[in-house]
Amino acid sequence: MPNIASKVLTSSPKRMKVLLQGYGDAIAKSRTAGRRVSFRVDVDPDGKAVVTPFEEAVAAPEPRVEEAVAPDPQLQAALAAARERGRLRAAEILGGDDMLSADAFANMLGTSRVTVNTKRQSGQILGLDGAKRGFRFPVWQLDAEGKPYAELAVLHERLGGPWAVYRFLVQPHGELDGLTGREALERGKVKAALEAAESVGRDFR
Structure with a gap:
């Protein structure tokens, strides 16, 4: 089976191009997003491959900025003393x-x-x-x-x-x-x- 699959793929440069394009796009997106991404390949009986666009990276949440807390005057006075x-x-x-x-x-x-x-x-x-x-x-x-x-x-x-x-x-x-x-x-x-x-x-x- 591996040999048959290899022959099928190499016999059609167009199929190879579609698959490699999807794979390359996924790699680029993964590096940008800093996490795993995925894509799906659908193949019809004639061997035509359709690559479904990979999932969009979820934007990293904005870091929460702690509200500035005003120093306690009594604490500051105690420390100074x-x-x-x-x-x-x-x-x-x-x-x-x-x-x-x-x-x-x-x-x-x-x-x-x-x-x-x-x-x-x-x-x-x-x-x-x-x-x-x-x-x-x-x-x-x-x-x-x-x-x-x-x-x-x-x-x-x-x-x-x-x-x-x-x-x-x-x-x-x-x-x-x-x-x-x-x-x-x-x-x-x-x-x-x-x-x-x-x-x-x-x-x-």
């Missing part, structure tokens, strides 16, 4: 006696300001950004030998940023039996501190 409290709290923290400038911190480490900033950028040193005061460096991030805790880079990686590392180091944690991250490092509980940081980091991902 929260941002202001955060700004004041950050300024208070950065103005503490335990916060050193880059130059003072570099002198304490016996190195240069450039080196301090390079290590801050790589997370090896904790530096907190203050809009007016510039970066400030907690003096308590140094171990008993006067060097920044080696775990600071890992804490930056797991917690995502300097202020997150600061909060971890100054706040008590249940996973550390109520110790702060800093106290855990001071007592040599390095593994427990890093595991707690991993847990805290997961909660905020």
Whole structure:
């Protein structure tokens, strides 16, 4: 049967033209519409083929535009107040006696300001950004030998940023039996501190 069908089609170029035209039109319409289309071929006893035009593509619905919702004045005021409290709290923290400038911190480490900033950028040193005061460096991030805790880079990686590392180091944690991250490092509980940081980091991902 396949051979007979092939011979019938090839014996009449006109039939082939009709079929190929219908097929080509369907391909073009499908690409334009981005979906499947179909066409029908009717054949009479004499072998005459009639191609019924393919279905019209249904126009894609217009994307619904959400109506603009006016911001809630009370919510906006609450957010602004929260941002202001955060700004004041950050300024208070950065103005503490335990916060050193880059130059003072570099002198304490016996190195240069450039080196301090390079290590801050790589997370090896904790530096907190203050809009007016510039970066400030907690003096308590140094171990008993006067060097920044080696775990600071890992804490930056797991917690995502300097202020997150600061909060971890100054706040008590249940996973550390109520110790702060800093106290855990001071007592040599390095593994427990890093595991707690991993847990805290997961909660905020």
